Amino acid sequence: MLKLVEQKSSQNLYDYYRENLVGKVPYYHQVSKKSWENSFFEDTDYDGDKKYGELITYCNLTVGGTVNGFIQFGCSNYGYDEAGEKSFEHSAGMIRQIHFLHNQKAVGEELLATAFRYFQEMELDVSYAFFHALGMTCTGNHGKLHESMSEVAELLLDNGCHVEHTNVYYAKKLDSAKEITAFSLSMKSAEKTENQTQMFTFYEGEQAVGQANVAYLPENAIAYLRWIFMLDEHQNKGFGTEALQLLFAFLSHEGMTELHTDTADNNMRAQHVYEKNGFEHLGITRSYMFS
The missing domain is CATH 3.40.630.30 (Gcn5-related N-acetyltransferase (GNAT))
Structure with a gap:
């Protein structure tokens, strides 16, 4: 069953976040339901600007109401120009996140299809998935897909997208x-x-x-x-x-107690400095683009 989550306080989605995402990747942190809701549904960036002009959440539910997977997509409120500066003239279609239970690729396909229909209706020529700076505040805005989520990466690649950018994620115990x-x-x-x-x-x-x-x-x-x-x-x-x-x-x-950061995979100088100073390499993260 595919159901649009309209409430701003979905306990089922929060449970999915805590049980299936927290701890699996280094930037999904345990937070209260209130903080998660603010970050998940009504997020603003560190300048106070709302990240999304429209953000829609669908989830796949069992008969008993358990979440098998979910997707968030919509139009960003802004994008970035060629100089890397934030621009309100460069909004784009975004799949903010899509996750589904292991061995539930059919659920992922169904969820992804809803986003594609939306992008077609909006006549968007280019869209992204897991765009870095438009991630949730409770992840430090790190919106890219961690390499441990290989089933999600496979789904995206099988459906016409390609890797846009790759980062290395680090954390340091303080x-x-x-x-x-x-x-x-x-x-x-x-x-x-x-x-x-x-x-x-x-x-x-x-x-x-x-x-x-x-x-x-x-x-x-x-x-x-x-x-x-x-x-x-x-x-x-x-x-x-x-x-x-x-x-x-x-x-x-x-x-x-911890300092987290990330850098581009081709920025070898930064990686050397971080590793020299005790940061632990916690995996590769990627953003994707559809065109």
Whole structure:
């Protein structure tokens, strides 16, 4: 039975999330039902902008009401231009997520067909699945599909999509972070925003040499490193490692136990720095495109 989930408080979907997704991939975190609902149905980004102009949820139910699988799709409220900047002139069709129980590919096919009909009705030339920045807030906005979900990847590839972009996912335990006393860099932090992000600026003496931005995930002692950079003229000086170590100490002092992040699979420099500084490689994640 295929049923449109119209309620904003579906206990069955929340149960599916907790029982079949939390723990299977590193960025599906255990959160309260209220936080999950806000993230799942009415999500906004860290700028406060609503992510989707329309977001529709279908699920496949047993006779007893148990969820066999679900799909979310619709039109994004914005997209990204050629420079990678957010643009409200670049909305697109999106399959935000599709999941189904193991060995239930027929359920996945049925769910995916509903999204394709929607895209045809909307006359969308290009659409995406598991678009990175339009994921749920409680995942740190990491919306890509983890490699452990091979049955979902197979379904997408079998139905005319191709891999758009690939990332490497990392996490770092912070319980052993130490105070820093003898580094070339110092760090200043801005006030945490109402959207739970915080900016950090790194200095050599009085000169700013780089910045980082961290998001704090709801109801978890987990932070997500959204980005970090050193200015071009200050690269290859070991400052990236020093900046990370300063962040580790600060976040540990603030009660965070883990720092998560991701980077493009071809960004070998970033991967080297993360792994050198104790981040654990937790798998490959991918976004997909239909055209």
